[in-house]
Amino acid sequence: MLFAPExxxxxxxxxxxxxVGDLVRPPWPGPYPAVVFVEGSGPGGRDQREWQTRLAAAGFASLAYDKPGSxxxxxxxxxxxxVDRADETLTPVAALRARRDIGSCPVALIGHSQxxxxxxxxxxxxxAAVAAVVTVSGPGVGVVAQEECRLGHQLTATGFTADDAxxxxxxxxxxxxxWLQHRLSHRRGDSAPDR
Incomplete structure (x- = not known):
């Protein structure tokens, strides 16, 4: 291989x-701008090797990590x-910023699916911590709309009738x-959700 990142x-x-994750960076001294991968739903994993090699060749460090429990x-x-996932995502951003080879360089997020x-x-x-966001295969709609679409298609594709769906x-x-009414009433301090 002509280019071998570290x-x-x-x-x-x-x-x-x-x-735990893999930090992949160019084979020359930093500091480097950096990217943190944000996986979709499911257990995910840190195998972003081709993306990380290409980013390193372009002068970026990148971090892909195993989601909790994977x-x-x-x-x-x-x-x-x-929200838990968003808070978790800021942890590797902070870990990169604490490194001398990243330091004050910009750190971006690359999200996929979820x-x-x-x-x-x-x-x-x-x-202040995240310089940019790149989305790959983004849904373009809210969570509820996507889940309704997914559920409807998945049910009929696996043999359920249209009425079942x-x-x-x-x-x-x-x-x-x-659930949303409960959450909103909880935020307002109501004792019970609106009916």
Whole structure:
């Protein structure tokens, strides 16, 4: 290979979890601008090798890490909300900024699928820390709209009738609306959700 980036396994802590990732950087001295990968739904993983090699060739360091409870990371990604994931995403950004070979250079986020909701949310929560957000395969709609579409198509594709799918979507919608009302009433300090 004509270009061989340098790879370092990086450990950082988010709350009670120890997260583990691969920092890939150019083979010349820094400082480098950097990128943190924000995975989609599911266990994900840190295998972004081709992307990371290309970024290193362009002069960027990049960090891809195992989500909590996958690969070498501790924790449980299945118990995270999008806000939890956004807060977690800021941890590797801070870990990179603490390194001499990154320092004050810009750090961007590259989100994929569900990560396309998480990355902008993380940038919004800490605009001084995140220089840019790139989305790959972004949904272009809100979470509820995407899940309704996914659920409807998945049910009919696996053999459920159109009527079954309509009933499931009605139940899904009812549960989501109830949950949202509960969350909003909790934020306002009400004792019970509006009915």
């Amino acid at each position: 790879t370092t396994e990086l450990f950082f802590r988010h709350r009670d979890d120890v997260l 690969g070498a990371s501790t924790g449980d990604w299945t118990r995270q909300s999008l 990560g396309d909701w998480v990355a902008p949310l993380a940038a919004h929560r800490s605009p 309509r009933q499931a979507l009605a139940l899904f919608h009812e549960l989501v609306v109830t």
